[in-house]
Amino acid sequence: MRTNLFFLSILMCGLSYAKYDYPLVKKNTQTERRFGVEIKDDFKWMENASDPDLWDWIEEQQALTTNFLDKKLTQDFYLDLSMLRKDIKAQESGGAKLITAKPSHAPLFRPDEKEIKDESVKEKYTIEAQDVQGGDLSRVKIFDKSSGKLKDIILVKFFELIKWSEDGEELLYITDGDERTGAGRPRILKHKVGEAQSEDELIYKASKINSELSVFESQDKTTYIMDTDFLLAFDFMTKSIQKKFKLNGKIIFPESLKSHNLAYTLSFEKENNGEIYSLNLSTSELKLVVPAQDFVLQELVLLSNGDSLVLGHRDGSSELYHLKDGMLQKIPGLQDGFIELLSTEDLFKIKIRFQSYSTPKTIYELDLFSKELKQISQLKYPVEVEAEKVYYTATNGQKAAMWVLKKKGTALTEKTPMILYGYGGFFVNQNPSYNPFEILPWLNRGGAMAVVVLPGALEYGYEWNKFARKGGRINSFDSFANAGKELISRGMTSEKHLGMFGGSNGGLLVAGTLERHPDLFKAAVPMVGVLDLLNFNLFTAGKYWVEEYGQPFTPNDFKELLAISPYHNLKPRNYPSVMVMTAEFDDRVVPMHSFKYAAKLQEMQQGDAPILLYTKEWGGHSRKSGSERQSLLMMSAIYTFFGQELGLN
Numbered sequence: 001m002r003t004n005l006f007f008l009s010i011l012m013c014g015l016s017y018a019k020y021d022y023p024l025v026k027k028n029t030q031t032e033r034r035f036g037v038e039i040k041d042d043f044k045w046m047e048n049a050s051d052p053d054l055w056d057w058i059e060e061q062q063a064l065t066t067n068f069l070d071k072k073l074t075q076d077f078y079l080d081l082s083m084l085r086k087d088i089k090a091q092e093s094g095g096a097k098l099i100t101a102k103p104s105h106a107p108l109f110r111p112d113e114k115e116i117k118d119e120s121v122k123e124k125y126t127i128e129a130q131d132v133q134g135g136d137l138s139r140v141k142i143f144d145k146s147s148g149k150l151k152d153i154i155l156v157k158f159f160e161l162i163k164w165s166e167d168g169e170e171l172l173y174i175t176d177g178d179e180r181t182g183a184g185r186p187r188i189l190k191h192k193v194g195e196a197q198s199e200d201e202l203i204y205k206a207s208k209i210n211s212e213l214s215v216f217e218s219q220d221k222t223t224y225i226m227d228t229d230f231l232l233a234f235d236f237m238t239k240s241i242q243k244k245f246k247l248n249g250k251i252i253f254p255e256s257l258k259s260h261n262l263a264y265t266l267s268f269e270k271e272n273n274g275e276i277y278s279l280n281l282s283t284s285e286l287k288l289v290v291p292a293q294d295f296v297l298q299e300l301v302l303l304s305n306g307d308s309l310v311l312g313h314r315d316g317s318s319e320l321y322h323l324k325d326g327m328l329q330k331i332p333g334l335q336d337g338f339i340e341l342l343s344t345e346d347l348f349k350i351k352i353r354f355q356s357y358s359t360p361k362t363i364y365e366l367d368l369f370s371k372e373l374k375q376i377s378q379l380k381y382p383v384e385v386e387a388e389k390v391y392y393t394a395t396n397g398q399k400a401a402m403w404v405l406k407k408k409g410t411a412l413t414e415k416t417p418m419i420l421y422g423y424g425g426f427f428v429n430q431n432p433s434y435n436p437f438e439i440l441p442w443l444n445r446g447g448a449m450a451v452v453v454l455p456g457a458l459e460y461g462y463e464w465n466k467f468a469r470k471g472g473r474i475n476s477f478d479s480f481a482n483a484g485k486e487l488i489s490r491g492m493t494s495e496k497h498l499g500m501f502g503g504s505n506g507g508l509l510v511a512g513t514l515e516r517h518p519d520l521f522k523a524a525v526p527m528v529g530v531l532d533l534l535n536f537n538l539f540t541a542g543k544y545w546v547e548e549y550g551q552p553f554t555p556n557d558f559k560e561l562l563a564i565s566p567y568h569n570l571k572p573r574n575y576p577s578v579m580v581m582t583a584e585f586d587d588r589v590v591p592m593h594s595f596k597y598a599a600k601l602q603e604m605q606q607g608d609a610p611i612l613l614y615t616k617e618w619g620g621h622s623r624k625s626g627s628e629r630q631s632l633l634m635m636s637a638i639y640t641f642f643g644q645e646l647g648l649n
Contacts, residue, residue, distance in 0.1 A: 020610050022602045023060035026053050035555045037562065039534065042603075043596040047535075054595065058584075061598070061613040065579065068610060069640045077636040077643075080441035084382070085632075088435075091379050092361075124168040125151065125193065129159055133585035133618060134625020136176075136541060142193055154197045162188065162215045169193050172203065172236065174213050186213045188225070203239055210544045216254045218281055219261040226251055231263060231279070245284065248277060253300050257281070264289065264300050272461035276300050276310070293328070295319055296461050301341055307368075309350070311339060315389075316401040316453040317432055320352070322368060331366060333373050336389060336403075338431040351376070357387035357403045357451070360434045383440040384408035387432075392486035394455055394479040396467055401459075402452040402483050403432065404492060407443040417447045417646035418493035420484050420521075424454030424476035425505040426548055427465050437501075437623075442639045446649050448493070452483040454509070470550035471560025477512040484520055497646045499523040501638065503623060504589055505530060507581075511566035511597065518575055523609075523645035525638055526566075527581040528621055531593040533565035534558070539590045567597050574607030577645045581634070583619035583626070591615065612641070 028045040031038060046054055128141045138159040142152040157176035164171050170192045177184020188204040191197065206213050207227050214226040225232045226247070233243035249267030256262045256278075263279040271292035278287045290297060295314040300323075302308050308323040318339035320331040337356030342363070344350055350366040352373075363376040386408045394400045406412060421437070423430065430453050439449050453459045455468035455475045468476040480500070487493050498521050502510040507529020514524050534552045536542040550557030562568060578601060582594035598613040605611050616634050619626030623634065642648070 020064075022611070023057055023064065025057055025599050025602075034534075034553075035558055037558075039562075039568070041596075043599045046595040046599065047539075047592045049590070049592070057599075058595070058613070058615050062615055065612040065614050065637070068612060069637055070644055073643055074633075074636050074640045077441055077639045078632050080444070081438055081632050081635055084435075084438065084440060085628075087382070088379065125164075127161065127171075129156075129161075131620065131625075134583070134620025134622045135585055135587040136621070137587055140173075142171075152193050154191060154200075158186070172215075174215070177205075177209075185209050186211055188213065188215070203236060204234065210547055214251070214254070216251075216257045218257045219259060220282075222281070224257065224263075224281075231281075233281075245279060245281070247279070248286070249274075252276070252298075253302060256302050260302070264302070266297060266299075268462035272463050273297060274462070290323065290328070296458055301344060303344055309341060309344070311341075313429055313459055316403070316430055316459050317356070322371075329371070331371055331373075334364075336387075336432065338433060355434050356432045357405050357434065357436070358385050379434075381435065381440060383444045385434065385440070385443060386410075390450070390486065390490070392452075392479075392483045394482065395475045396455070398455075398460055398464070400453050400479070400483075402450050402486075404448060404450045404487070405436075405439065405443060406448045407446070410443070410446060410448070412448060412492040414488075414491055414494040415497055415647065416493045417497050417642065417648045418487060418499070419447065419449045419642055419646075420452060420480065420487070420498065420500040421449060421506070422452040422454045422476075422480050422483075422500075422502055422509050423457070423504075423506040424468060424480065424509050425456035425465075425473075427456075427458045428505075429457045429459050430454075438635055442642070442648075445643070447639075447643070447646070450483065450487055450492075452480060454483075455479055456505075469548055470557060471564060473508070473512065473549070473564055474516070476509055477516050477564075480509055480513045481517040481520055484517075495520055496522055499525070499642050499646050501525045501527070501642075503527040503529070504621065507531065507589070507594075508533075508566065512564060514575070514578070515566055515569050518573065521576050523577040523579075523642055525579050525581060525641065526594075526597075527623070527638075528583060528586055528589050529566075529580075529593060529597075530589050531565075531597040532567045533561040534568060536593075539592070541588050567593070567600060570597075570600050570604045572604050572606050575601065575605050575609060575611065577609040577611075577641075579610075579612040579614055579637070579641045581614045581616070581638070583616040583621065585619060585625075586621045588621035609645075 027042045029040060029042045030044045031040050124145055126143045126145050129138045131138050136157050138156050140154045140156055140159055144151050160174040162172040170190055172188060172190050174188055176186055186206040190201040190203055211228040216224045222233050225234045229247050231245040231247055232241050235242055247265055248269055249265035251263055252266045253264045256264050261281045265277050266274055268274050273292045274297035275292050276290035276297055278289050290310060295312040298313050299311040300308050310321040310323050312319045317336045320334060320339050321328040334354050337354050340353040342351040342353050348368045352364045352366055355361045360379040360381055362378040365374045365376055386406055388404045390402050390404055391399050430451055456465055458465055484498055500510050500521055507526040510524050510526040511529055511531050530536050537546055550561050552558050552561050580594045580598040582591040602611045614637055616626060616630055619630055624631050
């Protein structure tokens with residue numbers, strides 16, 4: 001492939017449409033030829049985060065956004081959100097710990113809000129790992145346990161502690177291949193306390209760039225490494241592989257390795273809804289434990305008497321089953337919600353946490369004999385929510401679910417301000433929760449929200465993800481639009497009052513849907529979105545997304561991505577109101593995606609609706625990153641923007 005880059009022009013462009021005078025922006029047009037296609041990019045210079053012109057422009061954009069947002073409404077949302085957070089934190093303090101190990105089908109890209117907690121190790125040291133500005137880079141501090149003095153600091157991307165050496169002076173940890181940029185394969189390193197991190201010893205390097213590494217210890221004290229499709233018996237002293245097992249799926253209950261020398265795997269190789277197998281590490285015997293069901297299998301937890309609890313997913317919500325003597329028996333009373341196992345210490349009294357869109361987090365005690373549920377506790381919220389399950393038709397003909405949320409007693413009409421939310425990718429299911437995205441202040445003012453189950457996840461099996469990969473992403477975009485059309489057809493809202501919101505891959509969803517269905521929505525908020533699909537893999541964690549999005553530097557995938565990349569498909573037309581959101585220290589989906597997209601969208605806007613850019617200061621990819629104040633301001637800005645544009649009373 002021959003690539004030519006050259007400067008066509010350098011100019012300062014001031015944009016003025018209707019009543020919005022957008023900040024001056026530098027246009028530095030570069031042209032690239034890839035697989036015979038000429039790609040012009042006026043704002044490629046924004047990929048250089050150290051360019052001073054960029055930060056001057058961001059500051060001016062932020063001033064424009066701040067001036068646009070209604071100050072009183074912003075303050076009202078801020079106070080409501082602040083009080084709600086304080087109340088819930090006070091209630092949740094001292095909560096029980098999860099014992100389930102969720103299967104990981106997605107690479108490190110997933111925009112989960114991760115927490116790295118302190119943990120004590122051996123007798124000598126205490127380790128404290130804190131993410132840097134809410135990002136993937138962690139500052140790992142090592143303290144002397146007896147004196148409390150700081151002994152060492154290392155910077156690690158995607159940090160995971162494995163174990164300490166017998167003398168407590170060396171630690172093994174998993175990290176990205178390049179602590180700063182994420183350029184290489186994941187690996188296991190050994191670090192000696194007090195020595196330079198550059199001297200860390202390489203123990204094991206993953207087989208692929210997008211490999212997922214996990215380390216387990218079996219019942220016979222053998223150490224195993226899970227490297228994507230393989231389980232390796234590994235000697236850390238000699239750095240050699242002693243035994244190798246081909247896995248037919250992902251390990252879902254690692255505790256079984258330590259207690260029974262069994263590896264339980266969830267496999268979608270043969271069945272759309274999955275199968276659960278056990279792999280005997282002593283005999284290499286592979287045994288089918290849970291065959292395919294009419295729901296999607298998710299997890300298995302082995303009980304001490306040989307029985308198991310099986311978690312499944314149906315229609316966008318969890319189901320719990322008791323597996324005894326090869327028979328599955330459903331646990332009743334937990335409908336249309338999200339189930340988490342908290343404790344199985346008492347064999348016959350299982351503690352469960354349950355929540356749904358209309359039921360706050362509730363702790364139950366399950367009697368396995370009678371299958372009765374006893375409520376132990378429940379969080380209290382200032383707003384009661386009603387949730388209605390509504391079906392729409394996805395682009396593959398699948399009848400799919402969405403939940404419409406509103407304050408109890410609110411009547412939905414064509415004038416109801418409705419926010420459509422979705423994600424649609426990386427096998428990430430929409431797990432019901434009572435207060436998604438701190439929506440209660442919005443609902444309390446008469447607004448509504450619809451959470452959509454979209455192609456790209458696993459709610460309807462493996463094929464539900466598969467047909468939304470790569471260029472098939474348009475199936476997620478168009479299904480999202482279909483959900484909006486269904487709400488309008490039912491009289492629950494209208495085009496003048498319908499908005500859409502999504503973050504990370506959901507930001508791509510919003511931008512992609514906006515380009516294909518601009519007349520369906522009144523307002524849109526793509527947050528920390530992957531918006532340049534022709535260059536995403538060149539930055540930080542982007543290397544992990546190729547399996548899902550495609551490889552833009554190969555001919556076939558490039559052609560498909562060129563057709564759906566939100567940034568490259570913007571054109572002059574009337575767009576609805578858009579507030580593009582990012583965070584200045586996002587090292588997962590770098591802010592250049594949002595900067596370039598906002599600049600070009602402002603230029604392409606032919607209508608009167610505003611195109612705004614909101615950049616959270618001192619924040620990372622997670623919406624809760626940065627200071628408490630910055631997080632609250634960001635959420636307040638989202639609801640204020642939708643309130644103004646969708647007609648919130």
